[in-house]
Structure formats: structure tokens, C-alpha cells
Amino acid sequence: MVTPSIDLPNGLLMTRLKLPPWLVLLLPAILILMAVVLIPLLLSLYSSFTSYRLTRPDSITNWIGTFNYEKAAKDENFWAAFGRTVLFLTIALNLEMLFGLGLALMVSKVTKGQRLLRTVMMFPMMFSPILVGFQFKFIFNDNVGLVNNALQSLGLSSTAIPWLVDGKLALFSIAFAEIWMSTSVFGILILAGLYAIPQDPLEAAKVDGCTSWQSFRFVTLPFLMPFIYIAMAIRSLDVARAYDMVQIMTNGGPARRTELLWTLIGRTGYVDAKMGYANAMGYISIFLAIxxxxxxxxxxxxxxxxxxxxx
Amino acid sequence: MAQVHLRSVVKKYGGLQVVHAINLDIADGEFVVLVGPSGCGKSTTLRMIAGLEDISGGEVLIGDRVVNDLPPRERNLAMVFQNYALYPHMSVRENLGFSLKIAKRSQSEIDRAVDDAAEILSLTPLLDRKPGQLSGGQRQRVAMGRAIVRHPDVFLFDEPLSNLDAKLRTQMRVEIKKLHQRLKSTIVYVTHDQVEAMTLADRIVIMRDGHIEQIGTPLEVFERPNTTFVATFIGSPPMNMLPARVGGGRVVLTDGTAFDIPPGHKVEEGQDVIFGARADNIMPVGHSLPATEHVAEVKMSVQLTEPLGTETLLFAQLAGQEVQAKMLNPRPVASGEVLTFQINLDKCHLFDAETGASLRV
Incomplete structure (x- = not known):
């Protein structure tokens, strides 16, 4: 390093501003992270303590303390959506795991055309959730939908079942679409796990007297658990932020009966323009995902x- | 406890036949070692006995039951695998007791059996560890313990020591032998290591390319090999094999050196043969065992020596081929030094040059 000369004020300035090398090296990353993550995060956190409305930008300076949080805590609609999201998450994840496991076990037994089958298995993941939403909205439509048509043609039902109108059926229909689209995530990850299982312990289990079910229960499944939990962790984040498919299929209706956290927050923020309140609900919801x-x-x-x- | 019988057992993978109609009778309580180079079908044979491979032809009997179509769990066997095949998510105690738990034995019975096995194999302090926290030798002992808790009809060992270092291998070999003496159970043991086969077996089965080359006690296969393959496979260093022809009632090597016909062999005049002699039976005069009845003397130039302490291995040239010989009470030998060697013809072998079969009668 150059020793600063006392005669040169510029040199002195340079020395005073000299940053430690580690900071200089990290600076680009820090700046990008600040711009992309930190500032929006702090801004939204700040706005959740204001009465910020999208239609009145100046309201962002109107500090109202924890009012939004207190309001959310007392809001029945919010907690109903919260509970419904947890329920939806639990049902969807568990069923996806079970179906994915079954799918992976079956595919792993296939001897011919397994590569093709694996590719086909991933097709549902290749569609945009919005399109899947539209597709299932059509399939479950009570007048022209495939399901009702099939049920009526087969004589299994004489009336049009209101799949997307009845509250319970609507949640079921959304879960069905969600499971259709994402079971293969579990399938693929569990299949990877199945390929990674060493064969020796399985053979030892056979000699030790295990039936195929016992081999699965005591040897295969413990080996698969890490893969299942990885899939669960990834998918729980995905499902906890579910928005697009619900928005398309029911728009949270009828009468909020399929309202999930993010459809509620999205509506509050952008339709009702209450961004401060929406941000407060968003921060509470983050804890669910975490x-x-x-x-x-x-x-x-x-x-x-x-x-x-x-x- | 039970006998095991193989009757014309065949294994095919598609069009490829890897085991060719082998017959083998293993007595109750016998320790039989299947040995051979890799790819000879020994592990496949063991896995067919275990039920881990389908049997393409012939019959396997355990006791007096034909087990061809029984799944492994109904054969009452225990198997020790090369890679130990422990259940990594279970503690040593759970690994040992797993088969009894599956068999729905009472907890007190399981505990007793596990404690006994742990005692025998000195695993007691390790019972609560997971396999990942054990050394190779300890894992091997757990794998053996898992086999013995079941009191199976037959123990199967598939190259159990090949993943251990040389010292541990010797130690575990002794433990396996002790275990057999203690349990007096039928054991079928697969290895490619002829030393393991010699030291452990009641009887050795030498396999090659899916055929059985010879069955016999360790001393039988060592002293009376049926074929050149057995002669070179069993024993270390391998037997010296020199091409020769029978002429004038003697064995004549390619350079004209001639010996008497080793006793006990039937040859025809002019027959092409292979003369086999182990290093133990070729020794320099003055550094050999007391002379036996039939001895040939031959001068050879020593190319290389390997001192082993009590003896020295000499690499010499005879009839244009390298021959290994042994020197007892060794003295330093210079490279190129010519020594007179005594060949103990009583212990030498003649094989047919074409078929490789022994010409002993």
C-alpha cells in the first residue's frame, strides 16, 4: 500500500476511504442483495405499520403503529384463510406424497420403456399453473365440464354436481388440480431415492425373513425418508404460497369458502388497494411457510x- | 442344522450360461468353501442356495426339502455379505435382533439371543451404536452376529473378508473358524482367496467357468490336484509348470533336461505332458529337506532372490522358463550364481498337455 503523503490532501482522502479488502470483494453482492431483497423487504415491513393504500401514495407516511397487525389478529376472514391454507397444505402434501410414492415404486419396477415413462410422468409439471387452473375449471364446470358429463352419461348422477360452487367440493376440486400437477415432483424425487438405495440390505432383509411388505416397511422406507422430507420442504413452500390456480378456478369463492392466504392478501392489496394491511397479513403468513x-x-x-x- | 445338496444346478442369464450343471453334497456341520477366480460362478451358486437368484435348472435341497421355489425367508438360512449389508438406520442391537423381530419372537427371547451373540463376538459395548459409527472389522462382526442369532440351518458367507485389511482378515479368519467349531453348523463360504479356502475349509470346491474342477480336503487339492488349473490356483507361490515330452521312459524338458517319471503316474511314450513341481520341492543341495527316495538333480542359474527370513525364494531359469525354488537355512545368493537343485520327484506331478488333466493313477 502506498503511504499517503501529508502534502497531498487527495492522497489523505483516499486513505481515509480505503475499505478492508473483504468488504470491497463482497460489495457487489451486498449492493445487489440490498437492491433486490433487503430494500423491498424493509419497505414492505415499514408499510405494514402505515395505512398505505395504493390509490393514495402519500398515505405511506401515515404511521399507524401495530394497528394493521391488531386488525389482522381479529379478522375472522384472515384466520379462516389461514386455517384453510394449513388444511389445504396438509391434504395436498400428504396425498401427493402417497401418490408420488406409489408412482415411483411402480415406475421403478418397469423394465422396458422406463425412460419414456419418467418423461411422461413429468408432463404435468411442464404446464403453467394458470393453464392447469383453466383446464380444471373446465373439467369441473357444472354445465359443460367433463366430470359431470361423464357422471351423467354413465348414469351415476342425474343432477349437475356444483364442483366449483359448493364450498367443500370446490376445495376438493382445487386440491385435485394441485395434486394432478405436482404429484410427479414427489414421484421424481422418490424415484431418485429408490435408485440410490443399496441392494445389499434389501437382500439381507429377504434372507432375514422379510416379506416384500416388511422389506419395504423396515428397509426401503427409512432409506426414502430423507428424499420424502426434501420433497415435502420444497412443496410446502410452493403450496403455502398457492395463488394462481385458486385465483383462476374459484377466485377464492364462493363466498370466500376457498379463500387461501395469498388470494386474500392479493385481493386486499391490489383490489381493495389496502397495501399496508396486506403487507401485515403477508408477514404473519410468512411464519407459516417458515x-x-x-x-x-x-x-x-x-x-x-x-x-x-x-x- | 442340515445338509445341502445341489443336483445338476444350472444358472442362465438369457442365453448366457454361467453355472453348468454342478453337483455338490454338503454334509451336516461341514465347512465347505467355494473358491475360484472372479466370474467362475461361485457367488451365483451361493446366491442360488440363498434364494436370491432363480435356479434355471436342476435342484437345490436343504435338509431333504427341495427349495427351488421357496423364497429366501422360508429357507431358514443366514447370509453374511461382502459389504456387510447392515441396516444403517438401526442400532447394532436392532440389526442383530431384526430377524427375530420379523419372526415375531418375544422381546425377552430376542434380548437373550442378541446378548449371547454380542458376547460371542465381543460386540457388547457397541450394541447401541449405529453401523456408521463402526470400523470395518466391527461391522463384519455385526454381520456375523446377525447370522448367528437365528440359529439357521445353514450359514452362507459371500466373500466376507475381502473388504478388510490383511491383518484384520487373518484375525477374522480365526474367529470364523472358532465360530464354526463352537456352533458346529453347516457353512458354505465363497472366496477368491485360496489361503482363506485352505485355512478354513473342511472341503474345498474349486470352480472355474461355471464348472467344478475339483472337490476335496485342503490337503487333497494341494497334494493331488486333478488339473493344471487347480495346481496353479491352490498354493503360494503357484506350482511351476514346465512343458515336456515322455521319451525313453523319462520326462524330457524342451531343453533336453530329463527326469525320471514321478512315481504314481501313467504315461505313454511320446506323450506331451506338463511337469509340475512346487517351489517347496525344488531346493538347492545343502539347503533342502532330507532327500527322499526319488530325487532329480539339476543345475540352474539364479536370477533373483526374495528373502523371507526362515527361507529364501529363488527365481531361476530352467528350459527357458522361470522356475521358483526355495532355499532353507538361507545364505546370500548372488544374481547369476549357478546352484545345483534337488527336485523331490515323489511330490511332483504330470498333467496331460492337451487336456490339463492329472496323469496320476
Missing amino acids: FFTVYFFKKLTSARAELGMGG
Whole structure:
């Protein structure tokens, strides 16, 4: 480093501003992260303490303390959506896991054309959720939909079943679409797990007297658990932010009966323009996602430790 | 406990036949070792006994039951695998007790059996560990313990020591032998290591290309090999094999050196043969065992020496071929030094040059 000369004020200035090398090297990353993540995050956090409305930009300076949070805590619609999201998440994840497991087990047994089958298996993932939403909106339509048509042609039902209108049926229909689209995520990850299982312990289990079910239960499944938890962690984040498909299929209706957290927050923020309140609900909801992620990662870590794969 | 019988057992993978109609009778309590180079079908044979491979032809009997169509779990066997095949998510205790748990035995019975097995194999301090926290030798012992808790009819070992280092291998070999003496159970053991085969077996089955080359006690296969393959496979260093022809009632090597016909062999005049002699039976005069009845003497130039302490291995040239010989009470030998060697013809072998079959009568 050049020793600054006392005669040169410029040199002195340079020395005073000299940053430690580690900071200089990290600066680009820090600047990008600040621009992309930190500032929006802080801004939205700040706005959740204001009465910020999209239609009145100046309201962002109107500090109202924790009013939005108190309002959310007392809002029945918010907690109903919260509970419904948890329910939706639980049903969708568990069914996707079970179907994915079954799918993976079957595909792993196929001897001819397995590559083709694996590709076909991933087709549903290749569509935009919006399109899947439109497709299932049509399939479950009570007048022209495929399901009702089929049921009536087969004589299984004489009336038009209101798939997307009845509250319970509508949630079922959305879950159905969600499961159709994303079961293959579980399928693919579990299949990867099945390929990674060493054959020796399975053979040892056979000699030790296990039936095929017992081999699966006591040897295969423990090996698959880390893969299942990884899939669960990824998918819980996905499902917890479910918006597009619900928005298309029911728009949270009828009468809020399929309202999930993000359709509610989206409507509050952009339709009702109450961005401050929407941000407050968003921050509460984030905890749900964080909770599930932490939960499944804990499970993953302990399942890996069980298998002696280290933390 | 039970006998095992193989009757014309065949294994085919599609059009490829890897085991060719082998017959083998294993007595109750016998320790039989299947040995051979890799790809000879020994592991496949063992896996057919275990039920992990389908049997393409012939019959496998355990006790007096034909087990061809029984799944492994109904054969009452225990198997120790090369890679131990422990259940990584279970503790040592759970690994040992797993088969009994599957068989729905009572917890107290499982505990007793596990404690006994752990005691025998000195695994007691390790019972609560996971396989990932054990060394190779300890894992091997757990794998053996898992086999013995079941009191199976037959133990199957598939190259159980090949993943261990040399020292541990020797130690575990002794433990397996002790275990057999203690349990007096029928054991079928597969290895490619002829030393393991010699040291462990009651009887050795030498396999090659899906055929059985010879069955016999370790000493039988060592002293009376049926074929050149067995002669070179069993014993270390491998037997010296020199091409020769029978002429004038003697064995004549390619350079004209001639010996008497080793006793006990039937040859025809002019027959092409292979003369086989182990290093132990070729020794320099003055550094050999007391002379036996039939001895040939031959001068050879020593090219290389390998001192082993109590003896030195000499690499010499005879009839244009390298011959290994042994020197007892060794003295330093210079490279190129010519020594007179005594060949103990009583222990030498003649094989048909074409078929490789022994000409012993």
C-alpha cells in the first residue's frame, strides 16, 4: 500500500476511504442483495405499520403503529384463510406424497420403456399453473365440464354436481388440480431415492425373513425418508404460497369458502388497494411457510442422521 | 442344522450360461468353501442356495426339502455379505435382533439371543451404536452376529473378508473358524482367496467357468490336484509348470533336461505332458529337506532372490522358463550364481498337455 503523503490532501482522502479488502470483494453482492431483497423487504415491513393504500401514495407516511397487525389478529376472514391454507397444505402434501410414492415404486419396477415413462410422468409439471387452473375449471364446470358429463352419461348422477360452487367440493376440486400437477415432483424425487438405495440390505432383509411388505416397511422406507422430507420442504413452500390456480378456478369463492392466504392478501392489496394491511397479513403468513420449512428440515436432518449420513 | 445338496444346478442369464450343471453334497456341520477366480460362478451358486437368484435348472435341497421355489425367508438360512449389508438406520442391537423381530419372537427371547451373540463376538459395548459409527472389522462382526442369532440351518458367507485389511482378515479368519467349531453348523463360504479356502475349509470346491474342477480336503487339492488349473490356483507361490515330452521312459524338458517319471503316474511314450513341481520341492543341495527316495538333480542359474527370513525364494531359469525354488537355512545368493537343485520327484506331478488333466493313477 502506498503511504499517503501529508502534502497531498487527495492522497489523505483516499486513505481515509480505503475499505478492508473483504468488504470491497463482497460489495457487489451486498449492493445487489440490498437492491433486490433487503430494500423491498424493509419497505414492505415499514408499510405494514402505515395505512398505505395504493390509490393514495402519500398515505405511506401515515404511521399507524401495530394497528394493521391488531386488525389482522381479529379478522375472522384472515384466520379462516389461514386455517384453510394449513388444511389445504396438509391434504395436498400428504396425498401427493402417497401418490408420488406409489408412482415411483411402480415406475421403478418397469423394465422396458422406463425412460419414456419418467418423461411422461413429468408432463404435468411442464404446464403453467394458470393453464392447469383453466383446464380444471373446465373439467369441473357444472354445465359443460367433463366430470359431470361423464357422471351423467354413465348414469351415476342425474343432477349437475356444483364442483366449483359448493364450498367443500370446490376445495376438493382445487386440491385435485394441485395434486394432478405436482404429484410427479414427489414421484421424481422418490424415484431418485429408490435408485440410490443399496441392494445389499434389501437382500439381507429377504434372507432375514422379510416379506416384500416388511422389506419395504423396515428397509426401503427409512432409506426414502430423507428424499420424502426434501420433497415435502420444497412443496410446502410452493403450496403455502398457492395463488394462481385458486385465483383462476374459484377466485377464492364462493363466498370466500376457498379463500387461501395469498388470494386474500392479493385481493386486499391490489383490489381493495389496502397495501399496508396486506403487507401485515403477508408477514404473519410468512411464519407459516417458515414453520413448515424448519419442521421438514429438522425431520430431514434426523432422518439423515438415522441413516448415518451425518447432519 | 442340515445338509445341502445341489443336483445338476444350472444358472442362465438369457442365453448366457454361467453355472453348468454342478453337483455338490454338503454334509451336516461341514465347512465347505467355494473358491475360484472372479466370474467362475461361485457367488451365483451361493446366491442360488440363498434364494436370491432363480435356479434355471436342476435342484437345490436343504435338509431333504427341495427349495427351488421357496423364497429366501422360508429357507431358514443366514447370509453374511461382502459389504456387510447392515441396516444403517438401526442400532447394532436392532440389526442383530431384526430377524427375530420379523419372526415375531418375544422381546425377552430376542434380548437373550442378541446378548449371547454380542458376547460371542465381543460386540457388547457397541450394541447401541449405529453401523456408521463402526470400523470395518466391527461391522463384519455385526454381520456375523446377525447370522448367528437365528440359529439357521445353514450359514452362507459371500466373500466376507475381502473388504478388510490383511491383518484384520487373518484375525477374522480365526474367529470364523472358532465360530464354526463352537456352533458346529453347516457353512458354505465363497472366496477368491485360496489361503482363506485352505485355512478354513473342511472341503474345498474349486470352480472355474461355471464348472467344478475339483472337490476335496485342503490337503487333497494341494497334494493331488486333478488339473493344471487347480495346481496353479491352490498354493503360494503357484506350482511351476514346465512343458515336456515322455521319451525313453523319462520326462524330457524342451531343453533336453530329463527326469525320471514321478512315481504314481501313467504315461505313454511320446506323450506331451506338463511337469509340475512346487517351489517347496525344488531346493538347492545343502539347503533342502532330507532327500527322499526319488530325487532329480539339476543345475540352474539364479536370477533373483526374495528373502523371507526362515527361507529364501529363488527365481531361476530352467528350459527357458522361470522356475521358483526355495532355499532353507538361507545364505546370500548372488544374481547369476549357478546352484545345483534337488527336485523331490515323489511330490511332483504330470498333467496331460492337451487336456490339463492329472496323469496320476
